[in-house]
Amino acid sequence: MCYFDHQLWPCGWWRWGHFRGQCPKEYRTGETCGLKLVYNTYLEPEVCLKCDTIHKKQRRVAKMLEDVKRWTCEGNRRATIEKTQLEICDLNDQINELWREHEIRKTSIAY
Numbered sequence: 001m002c003y004f005d006h007q008l009w010p011c012g013w014w015r016w017g018h019f020r021g022q023c024p025k026e027y028r029t030g031e032t033c034g035l036k037l038v039y040n041t042y043l044e045p046e047v048c049l050k051c052d053t054i055h056k057k058q059r060r061v062a063k064m065l066e067d068v069k070r071w072t073c074e075g076n077r078r079a080t081i082e083k084t085q086l087e088i089c090d091l092n093d094q095i096n097e098l099w100r101e102h103e104i105r106k107t108s109i110a111y
Contacts, residue, residue, distance in 0.1 A: 001037050002019065002021065002033055002036060002037065003020045003021035003037050003038070003039035004018065004019055004020060004038065004039055005017025005020055005039055005040055006038040006039075006041045006042070007041075007042050007044055008041055009046075009047070009048040009051075010047075011047070011048055011106075013048035013050055013102065013105060013106060014105070017042065020039035020040070023035075050105075054099065057091050057094060057095050064088050064091075065088065067084060068084050068085060068088075
C-alpha cells in the first residue's frame with residue numbers, strides 16, 4: 001500500500017508516476033510493499049505516445065493509398081503498386097496490434 005502518482009491521458013491510457021509515500025507495512029528504507037495506491041492523478045492534456053504512433057501510421061497508410069490510386073491511373077507501375085500494397089497490409093497489422101495493446105492497457109491494472 002505504497003503511494004504513487006498516476007498519469008492519465010484523455011484516451012484512457014495511464015501509467016504509474018513517481019513514488020510519493022511509504023506505507024507503514026514496509027519498514028525498510030527505499031523499499032515498497034508491492035501494493036500501489038494512487039497518491040494523486042495528473043490528467044495529461046496531450047495525446048498519449050501509443051495514440052500518436054497509431055495516428056502517424058494511419059497517416060502513412062492514407063498517403064500510400066493515395067499513391068497507389070495515382071499510380072493505378074498512370075499505369076506501368078505494377079511492381080511498385082504491389083510492393084506498396086504489401087507495406088499497407090503490414091502497417092495495418094501493426095496498427096491493429098497497437099490498438100489491441102492500447103485497449104488491454106486501458107482496462108488492466110499494473111503491478
